[in-house]
Amino acid sequence: MHPFYLLLEATSNSWFERVFGLDQQTLSNAILVLINVAILAVILTKLLYKPVLQILHDRRAKILDDIQTAENDKAEAMKFKAEYEQALKAVENEKQDILSATRKLADDKANEQLAQAKQEAETLKARAQKDIELEQDRVKSEMKQAVIDISSVMTAKFLTRTMDESTHDQLFNETMAELEEIAWHS
Numbered sequence: 546m547h548p549f550y551l552l553l554e555a556t557s558n559s560w561f562e563r564v565f566g567l568d569q570q571t572l573s574n575a576i577l578v579l580i581n582v583a584i585l586a587v588i589l590t591k592l593l594y595k596p597v598l599q600i601l602h603d604r605r606a607k608i609l610d611d612i613q614t615a616e617n618d619k620a621e622a623m624k625f626k627a628e629y630e631q632a633l634k635a636v637e638n639e640k641q642d643i644l645s646a647t648r649k650l651a652d653d654k655a656n657e658q659l660a661q662a663k664q665e666a667e668t669l670k671a672r673a674q675k676d677i678e679l680e681q682d683r684v685k686s687e688m689k690q691a692v693i694d695i696s697s698v699m700t701a702k703f704l705t706r707t708m709d710e711s712t713h714d715q716l717f718n719e720t721m722a723e724l725e726e727i728a729w730h731s
Contacts, residue, residue, distance in 0.1 A: 693724070 700720065 700716075
C-alpha cells in the first residue's frame with residue numbers, strides 16, 4: 546500500500562469519532578446553538594416580522610393603488626382619445642364644407658366674370674359693327690362724290706373737245722336730271 550493511504554486511514558478514525566462521536570461538549574454546543582437560533586428567531590419575529598409585514602402590506606396597497614390609478618388614467622385617456630377623434634371628424638367635416646362653399650363661390654365668381662366678359666365682348670362687337678357701318682357710309686359718300694367729280698371732269702373734257710354749244714346744253718340738262726334722280730333715291 547501506498548503511504549498516503551496509510552496516513553489517511555490513521556487520521557480518519559479519530560476524525561470520524563470526534564465528528565460523530567457526539568461527546569458531551571459537542572452536544573452542549575449544539576444545544577446552545579439551537580437555543581441561540583430559537584431566541585434569535587423569536588426576537589427577530591417580534592422586532593422585524595410585523596414591520597416587514599406592514600411594509601409588504603403598504604407596498605401591496607401602493608401597487609394596487611397605482612394599478613387602479615393607471616386603469617383610471619387609461620380610461621380617461623381613452624375618453625380623451627374618443628373626444629379628440631370626434632373633434633377631428635368635426636374639423637374634417639367643417640373643412641369639407643368650407644372647401645365646398647369655396648369651390649361653389651369660385652365657380653359662381655368665374656361664371657359671373659365669364660358672363661361679364663361675354664357682355665363686354667358683345668358690346669365691343671356691336672360698337673365695332675356700328676363703327677364699321679358708319680365708316681362704310683362715309684366711304685360710300687366719299688366715293689359717290691369722287692365719282693361725281695371724276696365724271697364731271699371727264700365729261701367736261703370730252704364735251705369741250707367734241708361738242709358744240711347746243712349739244713353741250715342738251716347733255717348738261719340730261720346729266721343734271723339724272724343726278725337729281727340719283728340724289729332723290731339715295
